[in-house]
Amino acid sequence: MRFAPPITLLLFLAPILCGLCAVILPSFGYFPALGLRTFSLAPMRELFEIPFLVSSALFTIKCGFSATLISCVIVFSVFCSFAYGRVIGSLRLMLAPLLSVPHAAVALGIGFLFAPSGWFIRLLSPQITGFSEPPLWLTNPDPYGLLYVLALVIKEVPFLFLIALASQNANNSDKALITAQGLGYPRREAFLHVVLPELYRRMRLPIYAVLAFSMSNLEVALTLAPGRPPLFSRLLLDIYNDPDLSLQTVAASAALLQVLLVLLAIVIWRIGELIVFNLWRQSLARSKYQDKKILLSLRGKDCRHSKYSLKYSFGDILAGATSIGLCILGSLAIVLLPIWSFAKVWRFPAALPQKWSFELWSSSAMRIIEPWNTSLAIALAASACALMLCVLCLEQETRSKHRIARKYSDKALLAIYLPLVIPQISFLLGIQILLFSFSVPIAMPIIIWAHMLFVLPYIFLSLGDNWRGLDQRYQLTAQTLGSNRNRTMLLVTLPMLLKPLLTAFALGIAVSIALYAPTVLIGAGRFPTITSEAVALAAGGDRRLLGAFALLQATTPFLFFALALLIPRIVWRKRAFMAGV
């Protein structure tokens, strides 16, 4: 078990760094297969001659920042307004299903909602709008990348929300908040000053991951972003796809530039953080509530009826309404696209198909089931392996808690977030070349491993805080009663963490099912999954089959999340306290 953290690191860090190196060499002109064996700056020069390069980079940063900032503001406002109330619980129920839906499915659905021939206009036509044919509006794709940002926000808000919820639960910040409120701080002030700094610190890495993903993903960029200026990932893909093989070195330079671009964005974000937190600290020092409110509470006023407690302000309602709005949009997006799989004829301006048919499901059953099997096999294997590694790492961390190793391993494990922060295509490209040079046959285990690169960090993110938040005294008690450490882990720690473990596992399944680039690049196209099929179909345009895959994409992970909620309830039905841990 002592070797769990180093092994995990080796499994993850090595291929990523090697992959990056394999991209760096060609980007400086070294590409033996093309007869290029000398280093030069020519590919870089050629890259900067590409028209729209600068505007594309700026546009990418702009979209990435907008999506991340908006998602953060929404999540933190919701927590600020409703921390620990029933509202958070019901929001969680609404947002969690969205987390499980792949980006590609949401993006395609959003595209169908907002297009000039899309569902919203169909719903209002021709009675209200008077349109008998689609209007000439510049929606989908819109020139400002608004839909792109919207689709990302719909997906990232649930992600950040659940991460925030997990770290809050682990942190006992509800007690801190109650204490602060007890001292007379109104709820919002208490949240901003007492809870948020710690909460943000814990969410920093996930936020960077969101920023990186917003700047480098392919699936949303290909479906919703405008063509001019193109998002950087799209530009990169175009160069990479060019049949002119000499452009491969330029593609490698572009991949390198994408890495730098994301790092630059993270640095800018970090500087922004520091500035905001400095201002914050100053405002805390000047807080007008400092003395007055303490008096208020001391006077024994019932907080329930005071202006600062449970009564919701306009801002609170706005925050709640925005997130509910996102839920509704997201749900519409994922519900309407699958309807296509039951449509025979569905033309503008009909809001529902004119002719329904099960033809697709009966005639293409095998066509649909095969990729679904592959998806499930990869997802189950990758999540199970990743969960096991995470458990071993965390247990090792707990055991070495009071030693120096603890700090060391904590820092080192940060590295497993690398696959989330470094743009996917950039290092996958390199890994692909490396796999070939070592003649690794392309088989299922390789793809599972490639998926683990992305699944493990999410599982770690989701499980880590719960694990660390578990009261150590349970284990201590068990050990005092004579149980050894392994027995304690199996009989005390793991059962107590049943719910977080299952949730992390379901999250792993959802991540794996949504993965596109690793499936196609590392899997060499030999293992079609429902997501790779859906993206391929999105390019080809048969919406009915696309609808079928979208339905599977949305429901499969959802099933696992439902199980993750249900199983602890059944197992712990006589021990309500356990289920709540």
Added chain:
Amino acid sequence: MSHSSIPSLLRNLLRNYALAVLVAVLLLASSFGATIAHADHGAFHKTEDKARGQTVWFAAWAGSEKINEYLRWVAQEVDKRYGVNLKHFKLESTSDAVRRVLAEKSAGKHTKGGIDLIWINGENFRAMKEQKLLFGPFANRLPNAKYVDYKNKPATSTDFTIPTDGYESPWGTAQLVFIYDKARVAKPPKNLKQLLAYAKKNEGRFTYPAPPDFIGTTFLKQALYDLVEDSEVLARPVGDDFHKITEPLWSFLEQLHSVMWQKGKNFPKNWPKQNQLLNDGEVYFSLTFNPGDVASSIAQGTLPESARGYVFKKGTIGNAHFVAIPYNANAKEGAQVVANFLLSPEAQARKADLEVWGDPSVLAVNKLPKAARAFFKEIEGKAKVGALSAKELGKSLPEPHPSWSESLKKEWQKRYGG
């Protein structure tokens, strides 16, 4: 083992022997029959023998369900007939496969490559041929190659002006076809000038797929055909006078884009996507390379009943598509057996069937043996709404040199973005 299982063991043995004898007899009979049929191609039997049991990864664009479905049928048939396990390696773009072979070469993987057969033509073929990434020549030693109509379909031996030299085997022919919605467009524009006039009158209802998509690039070449004084220049590689020759094209596009769908700021990614826009009513036109696409798409509900195909008065660009074998393919024999099957009258006729794919055959149908011609007779009977006859298709224009595709694409992307 209990004694009761001994009789069952015997029975099993007997059954196996009977099966073996039966298989041997069948093999003998079939090989005898085949020897008579292809007496001059006895050498190919060795290939077929070696191919048995091989797995062939066929890298082919997977954007159209009709084509994927056809490939599934091919896989069943080659398994049944030759014991070849054909797998469709699904691609979004053919250049993915080219790059994969290149990556393998860069890693020193000169045998046992991941791709055995590629669906290819034009600049991808040129790139692979120039980089020596292809196995061959093999096309002319395929027994079914003798049925190919090289004479009347010159595109089957000259791919975008590049001689195929037997490094790729023809699979189908194609011609650029414009699709319009009869219910919205009374008289479809039949040359560039009419097209521009129509687009100005009906703003936002015309578009074309963005290059580097092959249909989008073909639209540029088609427009260039209408705009250059002497089309001979297109048959030669691009020279220094590229900007002078293409100037009229860019000024035409400037005008056209301003009145196009999304004001020419966005383009559909490919033709199936544009068909979807036509089906949604956002645009009135679409483009395809497959003259049978209109009819089969109407039948499948992906185009409205009122969609019709047509070509420009002066003709539209036609070409052929092929299959090629990478130099490092793992199953070269299996790949050749599949390539040969793809050329068989039965497979070609099925491919031309509008209910299946509707892709025109490369064979000289009137020169086929009588039995083989029956396959084509059968599909001719199925007249379909929206089907284009050979007469309606008219004359096809030859593809320009591949360097034109590359230069036009590059210049287009420079001007109008990714």
